[in-house]
Amino acid sequence: xxxxxxxxxxxxxxxxxxxxxxxxxxxxxxxxxxxxxxxxxxxxxxxxxxxxxxxxxxxxxxxxxxxxxxxxxxxxxxxxxxxxxxxxxxxxxxxxxxxxxxxxxxxxxxxxxxxxxxxxxxxxxxxxxxxxxxxxxxxxxxxxxxxxxxxxxxxxxxxxxxxxxxxxxxxxxxxxxxxxxxxxxxxxxxxxxxxxxxxxxxxxxxxxxxxxxxxxxxxxxxxxxxxxxxxxxxxxxxxxxxxxxxxxxxxxxxxxxxxxxxxxxxxxxxxxxxxxxxxxxxxxxxxxxxxxxxxxxxxxxxxxxxxxxxxxxxxxxxxxxxxxxxxxxxxxxxxxxxxxxxxxxxxxxxxxxxxxxxxxxxxxxxxxxxxxxxxxxxxxxxxxxxxxxxxxxxxxxxxxxxxxxxxxxxxxx
Amino acid sequence: xxxxxxxxxxxxxxxxxxxxxxxxxxxxxxxxxxxxxxxxxxxxxxxxxxxxxxxxxxxxxxxxxxxxxxxxxxxxxxxxxxxxxxxxxxxxxxxxxxxxxxxxxxxxxxxxxxxxxxxxxxxxxxx
Numbered sequence: 001x002x003x004x005x006x007x008x009x010x011x012x013x014x015x016x017x018x019x020x021x022x023x024x025x026x027x028x029x030x031x032x033x034x035x036x037x038x039x040x041x042x043x044x045x046x047x048x049x050x051x052x053x054x055x056x057x058x059x060x061x062x063x064x065x066x067x068x069x070x071x072x073x074x075x076x077x078x079x080x081x082x083x084x085x086x087x088x089x090x091x092x093x094x095x096x097x098x099x100x101x102x103x104x105x106x107x108x109x110x111x112x113x114x115x116x117x118x119x120x121x122x123x124x125x126x127x128x129x130x131x132x133x134x135x136x137x138x139x140x141x142x143x144x145x146x147x148x149x150x151x152x153x154x155x156x157x158x159x160x161x162x163x164x165x166x167x168x169x170x171x172x173x174x175x176x177x178x179x180x181x182x183x184x185x186x187x188x189x190x191x192x193x194x195x196x197x198x199x200x201x202x203x204x205x206x207x208x209x210x211x212x213x214x215x216x217x218x219x220x221x222x223x224x225x226x227x228x229x230x231x232x233x234x235x236x237x238x239x240x241x242x243x244x245x246x247x248x249x250x251x252x253x254x255x256x257x258x259x260x261x262x263x264x265x266x267x268x269x270x271x272x273x274x275x276x277x278x279x280x281x282x283x284x285x286x287x288x289x290x291x292x293x294x295x296x297x298x299x300x301x302x303x304x305x306x307x308x309x310x311x312x313x314x315x316x317x318x319x320x321x322x323x324x325x326x327x328x329x330x331x332x333x334x335x336x337x338x339x340x341x342x343x344x345x346x347x348x349x350x351x352x353x354x355x356x357x358x359x360x361x362x363x364x365x366x367x368x369x370x371x372x373x374x375x376x377x378x379x380x381x382x383x384x385x386x387x388x389x390x391x392x393x394x395x396x397x398x399x400x401x402x403x404x405x406x407x408x409x410x411x412x413x
Numbered sequence: 414x415x416x417x418x419x420x421x422x423x424x425x426x427x428x429x430x431x432x433x434x435x436x437x438x439x440x441x442x443x444x445x446x447x448x449x450x451x452x453x454x455x456x457x458x459x460x461x462x463x464x465x466x467x468x469x470x471x472x473x474x475x476x477x478x479x480x481x482x483x484x485x486x487x488x489x490x491x492x493x494x495x496x497x498x499x500x501x502x503x504x505x506x507x508x509x510x511x512x513x514x515x516x517x518x519x520x521x522x523x524x525x526x527x528x529x530x531x532x533x534x535x536x537x538x539x540x
Contacts, residue, residue: 170499177498181519182429188523189437207436214429257471258499 030055038137042130043070043120045093051130059116059138061107078104078113092132096122099132102139115143153357160354161283165228167290171255175221182214224251227279238385239278241285241320242267245308248285252293259304261293266309271318272384276362281382284355284366288322288378291351295326295376302374313381317364321379329368329376336368355380419534420462424448424477425469425496430519434467437523441530451475451483460489465514465533470497470504481513492533496521 033039033055041052048069050056057064060073070089077085081103088099100119107114120134165172190207193200224247249256249263256263274281289306296304305325313319329336332343339353352366359366364382371377421443423434435445446463448454452474460466470477477495484491495508495516505516515529 173500174498177519178427179429181427181496181498181521182433184520184522185430185433185437189433189440192437192440192523203436203440207433210429210432214433217429253473254471254498257473257476260476262473 029053036137037139037141038135040133040135041120043132043134044129045131052136056136059114059136060105061109061112061114073105076106076108078106080104092120092122098122099134113140114138115140153354156350157280157283157354157358160287160350161228161279164283164286164290164351165225168252168255168286170258171252172221172225174254175251176218179214179218179221183211183218186211186214228282230279236275237278238273239276239281240273241281241310241318241382242271244278244282244285245310245320248282248289249308252286252289256289256293256306259293259297261296261304261306264305264307266307268309268311271310271312272316274318274362274382275385276382277358280358281362284358284380285320285322287351287355291378292322292324292326295324295328297326299326299374312384316384317381318384319379319381321377323371323375323377325371325373325375328370328374330370333368333370337366418442418444419464420444420446420459421465421467421530422446422448422454422459422463422491423467424451424454424472424480425467426450426472427469427498430469430496437526438530441527443530451477451480454480455483460484460487460491463491465530466491466493468493468495470495470516471499494526494529494533 029040030053033053037059039053039056039059041050041056043050048071050068050070050073052068054064057066057068060068060076062068062072074082074086074089081101085101085103088101091097092099098119098121100117102115102117105114105116106112115138117137117139118134120132123131123133186207190204190211193204193207245265245267249265253263285308289308292306293304296306302325307321307323309319309321309323311319311321337352337356339350356366359380359382362382364380366378366380368376368378421438423431423438423445425431425434425447426449431447431449435447438445443465446457446459448457448459450472451468454460455475468477468480475483477497481493490512492514493512494514495505496519497504497516498519500518505518508516514533515525517525517529
């Protein structure tokens with residue numbers, strides 16, 4: 001039996017213990033919040049009052065003693081993120097559901113921007129004096145690391161593209177020298193025609209016109225190449241894979257001729273366009289074409305044949321495949337897409353890895369398969385662009401290339 | 414201007430060359446035939462009448478080098494001026510050793526072409 005006076009003293013003692021335990025728990029919570037860059041809060045809908053720990057004030061950059069409301073928080077949110085966060089708050093007020101949102105928060109110094117992730121859950125316990133309990137986490141470092149990773153990937157992709165163009169330097173020089181040859185020959189002829197007695201003005205005019213045309217042709221080659229050398233990324237374009245296939249083959253054509261590679265084009269009619277970055281997708285196709293040519297470098301007992309096909313894949317995807325009659329992928333299949341894995345003596349092994357990253361960033365996939373006969377086929381498929389009105393589809397004239405002006409043979413599919 | 418009217422055949426898959434070179438050759442006094450590919454030239458059976466062949470080396474299908482071999486197998490040795498946009502000095506030397514009159518890298522001057530044509534037609538006369 002506990003003495004009466006002892007019982008009278010027990011209650012304050014118990015409270016003291018409980019307070020101490022609670023204080024200890026709160027200290028642990030504060031430490032864990034500090035370590036994770038997060039803070040808890042409560043929110044009362046009627047008054048818009050937000051209550052939280054000192055850590056919450058620290059994350060938001062506000063004075064801890066100052067009253068805090070979501071209305072005040074909204075005044076510091078990045079304008080681009082404001083509509084969605086405001087919609088979340090309205091949703092909480094009207095529907096009472098859980099909310100989650102990431103937003104950029106302008107600190108009171110008006111310079112620093114922090115990336116904050118916020119989540120809150122509705123409480124329906126009458127014993128608790130708030131409507132929502134939530135947490136805010138500062139994810140600025142994470143976003144900065146992601147941005148640095150994106151930048152590193154973009155730089156690597158750019159490096160790979162420039163390397164591809166380096167490998168094609170002879171082909172590029174060829175593309176420019178052909179019209180230059182026309183310009184010089186036309187100009188020589190023009191001078192000779194003007195030097196005759198009487199001058200052949202009609203002939204001179206004709207050669208001058210051809211000089212202009214060849215000059216424009218050389219200029220067009222340089223304009224197209226400049227786009228490939230640019231570092232800038234443009235997303236969200238409507239991209240015609242047939243056109244990309246044709247341009248990539250055109251650029252590599254003289255190199256392919258030199259390597260005795262015959263190109264067969266089987267471009268499906270009227271395939272939907274895809275949405276993405278034209279230069280990046282061009283880079284992927286060019287990489288696959290050059291890889292295919294490399295794979296056939298040692299082939300002398302059969303035709304070196306490179307086939308490019310496009311075709312619809314299901315109702316809402318487009319597939320592009322590059323098939324060769326080379327040495328095949330054999331034992332390398334499992335490691336083909338690993339960065340810095342290469343079977344070439346002069347390759348860095350980043351082309352396929354970057355191509356895969358590019359294709360996946362477009363919501364697609366890239367894969368390779370051994371042919372039934374000699375060689376391998378590399379394919380990628382991409383989701384078609386949502387809007388596919390007739391003007392945004394690949395023009396029919398692009399399809400069924402039977403034999404273009406460069407002698408490229410068609411598959412006649 | 415040359416007073417001869419020798420037949421010069423141009424085989425090149427590039428449109429600029431196919432359109433510009435014949436006018437210059439005609440201006441120099443030659444008769445000219447133009448072909449877009451080695452296959453087209455072979456099919457034309459113009460080889461026997463051709464006194465000088467201006468031939469692109471790297472073309473789709475049968476290359477310029479293969480065309481010369483095919484002509485040689487048929488017993489035809491047409492004086493040939495190779496033209497190419499790929500600068501490859503070792504290839505040029507090899508072609509000269511194998512009997513080519515000249516190998517010109519595009520773009521080439523009219524004086525270089527005229528010198529090569531004179532050499533080709535002199536070779537042809539010797540043949």
